[in-house]
Amino acid sequence: MAQLAIDKDFLREFARLERQVQDRVTEVFARFENAHHAGIHLERINNAHDTRFRSIRITHSLRGIVLAPESGDTYVLLKVLPHDKAYDWAKGRTASVNATTGRIEIRDTVAIDASLPELSRMAETAPTRLFAAVDDGDLIQLGIDQQTLGFARALTDPVQLEAAKSFLPSTQWDVLYGLAAGLSPDEVWMELSEAIVAEPVDTDDLVAAVKRSPDRIVLVDGPDELMAIFAHPFALWRIYLHPAQRSVVRKRYRGPARVSGGPGTGKTVVALHRAHFLAEQGEGRILVTTFTSALTDSLKAGIKLLTPFPEVANRIEVLNVDQLAHRIFRDAHGSPSILQRAEEKIIWQHILENLGLDFSESFLADEWRQVVLAQRVSSAREYLAAKRDGRGRQLGPRQKAQVWQALLEFTETLRTEGHWTHETVRAEATRLLENRNDKPYRHIVVDEAQDLSAEGWRLLREATPGDRDDIFIAGDTHQRIYNNRVTLKDVGINIRGRSSKLRINYRTTAEILAWSLGLMRGERIDDMEDGLDSIAGCRSDVHGLPPEPQGFATLDAELDHLRAKIRTWLGSGVQPGEIGVAARAKWLLTMAQQSLSSASIPTGMLAEGRAADEAVSLGTMHLMKGLEYRCLAVIGVGDRQIPARNAVTPIEEDETTHRQDLQRELCLLFVACTRAREQLSVTWHGARSRFLANMD
Numbered sequence: 287m288a289q290l291a292i293d294k295d296f297l298r299e300f301a302r303l304e305r306q307v308q309d310r311v312t313e314v315f316a317r318f319e320n321a322h323h324a325g326i327h328l329e330r331i332n333n334a335h336d337t338r339f340r341s342i343r344i345t346h347s348l349r350g351i352v353l354a355p356e357s358g359d360t361y362v363l364l365k366v367l368p369h370d371k372a373y374d375w376a377k378g379r380t381a382s383v384n385a386t387t388g389r390i391e392i393r394d395t396v397a398i399d400a401s402l403p404e405l406s407r408m409a410e411t412a413p414t415r416l417f418a419a420v421d422d423g424d425l426i427q428l429g430i431d432q433q434t435l436g437f438a439r440a441l442t443d444p445v446q447l448e449a450a451k452s453f454l455p456s457t458q459w460d461v462l463y464g465l466a467a468g469l470s471p472d473e474v475w476m477e478l479s480e481a482i483v484a485e486p487v488d489t490d491d492l493v494a495a496v497k498r499s500p501d502r503i504v505l506v507d508g509p510d511e512l513m514a515i516f517a518h519p520f521a522l523w524r525i526y527l528h529p530a531q532r533s534v535v536r537k538r539y540r541g542p543a544r545v546s547g548g549p550g551t552g553k554t555v556v557a558l559h560r561a562h563f564l565a566e567q568g569e570g571r572i573l574v575t576t577f578t579s580a581l582t583d584s585l586k587a588g589i590k591l592l593t594p595f596p597e598v599a600n601r602i603e604v605l606n607v608d609q610l611a612h613r614i615f616r617d618a619h620g621s622p623s624i625l626q627r628a629e630e631k632i633i634w635q636h637i638l639e640n641l642g643l644d645f646s647e648s649f650l651a652d653e654w655r656q657v658v659l660a661q662r663v664s665s666a667r668e669y670l671a672a673k674r675d676g677r678g679r680q681l682g683p684r685q686k687a688q689v690w691q692a693l694l695e696f697t698e699t700l701r702t703e704g705h706w707t708h709e710t711v712r713a714e715a716t717r718l719l720e721n722r723n724d725k726p727y728r729h730i731v732v733d734e735a736q737d738l739s740a741e742g743w744r745l746l747r748e749a750t751p752g753d754r755d756d757i758f759i760a761g762d763t764h765q766r767i768y769n770n771r772v773t774l775k776d777v778g779i780n781i782r783g784r785s786s787k788l789r790i791n792y793r794t795t796a797e798i799l800a801w802s803l804g805l806m807r808g809e810r811i812d813d814m815e816d817g818l819d820s821i822a823g824c825r826s827d828v829h830g831l832p833p834e835p836q837g838f839a840t841l842d843a844e845l846d847h848l849r850a851k852i853r854t855w856l857g858s859g860v861q862p863g864e865i866g867v868a869a870r871a872k873w874l875l876t877m878a879q880q881s882l883s884s885a886s887i888p889t890g891m892l893a894e895g896r897a898a899d900e901a902v903s904l905g906t907m908h909l910m911k912g913l914e915y916r917c918l919a920v921i922g923v924g925d926r927q928i929p930a931r932n933a934v935t936p937i938e939e940d941e942t943t944h945r946q947d948l949q950r951e952l953c954l955l956f957v958a959c960t961r962a963r964e965q966l967s968v969t970w971h972g973a974r975s976r977f978l979a980n981m982d
């Protein structure tokens with residue numbers, strides 16, 4: 287029986303084919319899967335560099351290119367192209383096996399040979415060569431083979447290397463790119479580490495190489511899987527994982543583990559695959575969770591795409607932390623009466639008046655959440671001893687006694703009035719679970735972990751027995767957009783020695799990423815483990831236009847520019863659903879919507895549910911979390927809009943909280959800007975935001 291394998295590039299092209307042609311391709315290869323290869327007509331390609339490339343007829347005008355190893359029954363679909371282009375493509379290419387990673391590589395041998403004489407001529411007069419400082423021995427150890435070595439030795443400028451991306455073998459290009467970017471051979475070796483094969487590689491064994499290449503080739507396991515792959519050709523993340531992603535997904539951990547990494551590095555993708563992997567192990571129920579319902583919906587959609595088989599999918603439940611808390615609470619006590627924020631404020635104000643205290647309502651509310659609830663303080667003695675590290679305003683013993691009195695009165699009011707808040711519901715659900723031996727989940731996978739509260743974490747801790755592979759955490763503290771700052775070990779979660787970091791950004795161009803990282807330069811961001819996190823090594827290999835920051839004298843002028851920008855994007859073939867507009871404040875989005883509607887540009891507000899495919903999406907920066915757009919306009923990045931004044935505690939009131947509030951606003955801008963895939967426009971009216979001060 288022939289085994290079919292599909293190359294990533296093939297699927298990319300498949301996604302762009304017309305529906306009818308896609309159906310025809312599916313028909314041809316479903317037959318291929320069912321039959322012995324003898325029943326399939328694969329044609330040899332005359333004058334091909336690599337005689338293992340064959341063509342297969344798809345329609346009158348289209349041909350598929352298949353790699354057919356000399357021995358074995360595994361066939362890799364590499365391309366689908368119009369007849370002549372397919373033959374041209376195949377004639378110049380060769381397949382080989384990387385001696386270090388053991389993975390398959392395809393290169394354009396003809397293009398490499400053709401560009402070498404010109405490069406060598408230019409090198410004769412150049413002062414130095416690009417890799418003059420790197421030994422042949424190091425290059426060979428990193429998997430550079432003879433042909434690529436000859437090419438690399440002729441390079442004098444990183445631009446020449448950039449231009450060679452389309453024809454050099456991809457892993458070897460990555461190695462050279464890392465070295466050209468200033469990494470040492472040891473650092474590149476570390477980057478490759480997940481892909482390095484310990485035993486010697488047989489570079490003639492193409493079939494083994496295919497099996498070792500899950501980042502670019504998927505082995506199809508029967509017709510159902512073939513249909514599932516062809517049904518979602520855009521969702522490449524479903525099928526091809528980078529070796530670093532795959533290793534995190536499939537590792538067995540002795541306890542809680544975490545993956546972090548900058549924006550767009552595939553943390554959510556890894557979290558989804560991890561849930562799927564654990565479901566396949568069949569050890570028990572899995573909870574996939576995060577902090578908002580919008581994010582939960584997109585995780586649900588992701589799990590659905592990844593797990594088409596009900597027997598596996600049924601083991602996974604996707605709920606946000608509050609849905610879980612409320613469910614456990616309801617089962618024990620019925621539905622809670624939830625105190626609204628405005629009602630809570632009135633209670634605090636009454637208490638302050640009654641006790642005649644000189645604190646603000648927001649100070650007490652934060653003290654209750656960030657000290658009392660976060661550390662489960664239940665007596666005056668515990669409160670006196672509690673850590674108040676993140677709290678700016680220092681309190682003497684007398685003030686602490688006053689504050690404790692106010693906090694007691696507040697909790698007493700909640701009790702006598704039968705009121706609950708989301709925090710107390712989480713705490714009560716945790717208490718209920720602490721007394722249960724039958725924990726609801728065997729494994730828990732958490733996405734956007736940086737924004738979970740301490741009570742949320744405690745609840746999750748109690749929802750699974752502390753066993754191996756119990757909690758898997760994905761997050762990036764540079765993207766924290768709410769007020770929760772948690773040290774994991776304080777909530778009973780120890781990830782020491784089980785942390786990994788992803789570095790390759792799949793979403794954004796190198797230009798947008800570098801600009802956005804510039805916003806965060808110099809910012810000290812915690813790592814949820816009492817240390818500091820860094821995303822400095824995060825990189826993208828895709829290039830595009832640099833972001834366009836631009837200021838205007840008036841709001842009208844800024845909105846005129848927005849209209850013109852969106853018209854240009856639409857005119858260049860970008861679909862309305864691929865365009866997003868983000869702002870800090872809702873009023874500005876309303877103005878932007880009116881302005882775009884007046885120009886007959888269809889729009890939809892994210893706050894009113896996901897915008898339709900045919901409309902430009904408008905959303906607050908908070909709502910942008912978890913989304914991405916080909917083209918994104920971040921508007922209103924002016925000094926009066928971001929940081930938002932009402933979201934920042936005055937420095938006179940509390941210096942630490944003031945600093946933390948500013949950092950959260952900066953992270954919000956960073957999150958918004960990193961939702962752009964290809965083009966980012968950043969505009970303001972009046973003075974620009976202080977966050978842009980160092981971006982010239």
Ligand SMILES: Nc1ncnc2c1ncn2[C@@H]1O[C@H](COP(=O)(O)OP(=O)(O)OP(=O)(O)O)[C@@H](O)[C@H]1O
Binds near residue numbers: 793960
């Ligand atoms: N292995 C992969 N192959 C193809 N695309 C990928 C892969 N991994 C991630 N992506 C794509 O990269 C984009 C970002 O992935 P994802 O949302 O998982 O990143 P993230 O690290 O969670 O991002 P953020 O922290 O910014 O929310 C998505 O479009 C995703 O489909």
